[in-house]
Amino acid sequence: MNNAQWIINGNPKGRALMAEDFLKQSAELPDLGDGEVRVKVELLSFDPSQKGQMENIGYAAATEFGQVMRASGIGEVIESRAERLSVGTKVMGSLGWQQYATLPAHQLEPLSEGVPVSAHLGPLGATGLTAYFGLLRVGKPLAGDTVLVSGAAGATGSIVGQLAKLSGCRVVGIAGGPEKCAWLINELGFDAAIDYKNDRVKSAIREACPNGVNVFFDNVGGSILNDALACIALNARVVICGGISRYQEAVLPAGPANYFNLVFQRASMLGFLVSDYAAEFPVARARLAAWLESGSLLYKEDVQEGFDQIPATLQRVFDGANFGKQLLRLD
């Protein structure tokens, strides 16, 4: 049986992704080893850090030309030489951009029940865990705090904002366009939303956060980070999660000129990687699942279709074209 795959064929450092960065190939499926299973890939997750992996800039182990592009996904076990996972089990794991993944069973996780399958790649996956630990453990919001989130309509940002509401905070989101801003306020319960494409961001932050920003959760970087730094309150925590405005630039963009406001406000700018909190993932997943079931936590998905659309779907994340967690369903 043949296995269609997308392999890495370029390093996109300092530029946008191009079609030539990936090559489609067809590989013979290997025999199953002892303890291994074969998974038919059904759903793939897309995340800005995947471009970072291709650039080998620190998030993950080095990526090589000719490797199958790594990606989290969900699929069904169709062959098994492992007692732990029988044929027919739905699993998630690092399946990659391919039709079939052949993996040791211990690298896969059977999906828990009671929530939609795809939620395991969104609010219960790396996205939700990043929001949970980045906001609660790094940002440390107190009830009554004002929490500002950039990329607020994105997969991570939208969870951050809702977790901040659950924590008793005033929540302000920054997103691109009136449709996303309306969703934040009307569906997710944000207190205010700023449309960075149409509003003057700094004055809009000042207006929406009259007592200053206690926690800023940044997915964007660039001028939005700089404007937020101008508006921080005493002892503010600026959580650096992502910097999507930087990921396609040939020359490293300037940093935030207002960083020195950290001194006047006795504030901190904090980096983190979600993997450091792995020991606490089970507790976090259980809480996130309970909030999903009770309807306290909503999420949106943008599901593209078809194996051939995989590379173009990753670029959507950098164009801000997705509205909700970016996924793709294989044929």
Next chain:
Amino acid sequence: MNNAQWIINGNPKGRALMAEDFLKQSAELPDLGDGEVRVKVELLSFDPSQKGQMENIGYAAATEFGQVMRASGIGEVIESRAERLSVGTKVMGSLGWQQYATLPAHQLEPLSEGVPVSAHLGPLGATGLTAYFGLLRVGKPLAGDTVLVSGAAGATGSIVGQLAKLSGCRVVGIAGGPEKCAWLINELGFDAAIDYKNDRVKSAIREACPNGVNVFFDNVGGSILNDALACIALNARVVICGGISRYQEAVLPAGPANYFNLVFQRASMLGFLVSDYAAEFPVARARLAAWLESGSLLYKEDVQEGFDQIPATLQRVFDGANFGKQLLRLD
């Protein structure tokens, strides 16, 4: 009796100080009120934050044109209507750029004995306290850590480096010129020194800090901060104390492009103001005094002379012309 004073006559925001920013005047001495004392000013302290006060950018209450320029100093009580301070007592306090200061006695502190008088403006004054709290309470060095200090031959930086040595750390200083670098290594016991005027800073940091920088104490900002951020270790603390490279620029200089390395290294950038630790000043002063007496803590002073030289002496701090704590002795 007449009192010569220097009053504020300009706002130096976005530029270097100019002679016209200060005016010399002669004022009649006021009568002493109940509880007040008259102090003959003997020694003045100079610090970058004094320019910041003139710009009213957050360090201190608003400064007004026509006010006597504020400054910490040491003097002798020559008249007293307060029981607490008798004539002849040496005191320190906010005396200002003038020959005689008339103040409520409770705003002055009699000098403790056992250390040289001028040390109360350096290692036992705001300088030493800033180093103590910024390094120990904000930077939180562990024995075995590598601590990097910019402005290392300055009044604050030189104390920071020595406190880091006392904490069991490897200490690397960045300073301007071979003379200052030699002093750091030969007199203060730094493990290495980088001459930013002659070395390539980033590669010199990498060489001097082969395991990365655990604590970076920054007095400078600009390209030195950016280079240091490229060399931080896992969980590093970047303590922002000063940004002297920024204080004379018309346009706010770009921030550190490498700030995003905080994410990969799970590091933090931390602002602080020493005044927040006022409750702990007595403990810190006692420890600093003990280290001074035992010879574990050395310091250097740059003492200018004469009332007319006061404004020019402040500019020395921004030119890096001073080698050691900048002081001035009145005629």
